[in-house]
Amino acid sequence: MVTVAPENTTAAQVSAMTEAGIIVSLGHTDAGYNTVVEYAKAGARTVTHLFNAMSPLGHREPGMVGGALDTGSLHAGIIADGFHVDPASMGVALRAKNGPGRIFIVTDAMSTIGSDLTSFLLNGREIFRKDGRLTLADGTLAGADIDMLSSVRFAHEKLALPLDEALRMASAYPADAAGIAARKGRLLPGLDADFVLLTESLEMASTWITGTRVFQA
Secondary structure, eight states: EEEOOGGGGHHHHHHHHTTOOOOOOSSBBOOOHHHHHHHHHOOOOOOTHHHTTBBOOOSSSOOOHHHHHHEEEEEHHHHHHHHSSSSHHHHHHHHHOOOSOOOEEEEHHHHBSSSSSEEEETTTEEEEEEEEEEEETTSSSEEEOHHHHHHHHHHHHHHHOHHHHHHHHHHHHHHHHTTTTTSSSSOOSSSSOOOOEOOTOOOOOEETTTTEEEEEO
């Protein structure tokens, strides 16, 4: 899987990558709506962290955001931490997304997860961690400080999504986007038994990979 900006990649190259089995995602781009549609037809399958690092939805130029929501073949990841995308905008996007492509949760998490780090270096720049945010010295967001389970809780509690839908956004929908739904993403006969057990308060109880417990809280 690779994220490309149409400014730096031709539609023919997207088609070639798709034919080679590479999942092409569009992101970090100022591409307009028509370009998004063109590249989706060329084989692009997903959009990288919807709303962030892309042209916004406008009333005359729908931009990358509009293209992602309007193009049914495209799936779109979204960072559910409340900092990268306002909950109201997340709700609007979820209601507006044309299918069969879905919006799914991505963490965009950095190396701070599971650690007590307060800062780290990324490409020679210091990233600061404070109050659930990762920023450059000037306050620019620089990745996310949230794990997947916390993202699911955010989607369920802050967006008022039914729990089963929030869970699908972290399991079934990304499996669809990655083209691996025949093996993963759902608990069905014949699929890999990869799953987590959660408590009623949505805390981690245990993790299972191919039916084997690999973590117990």
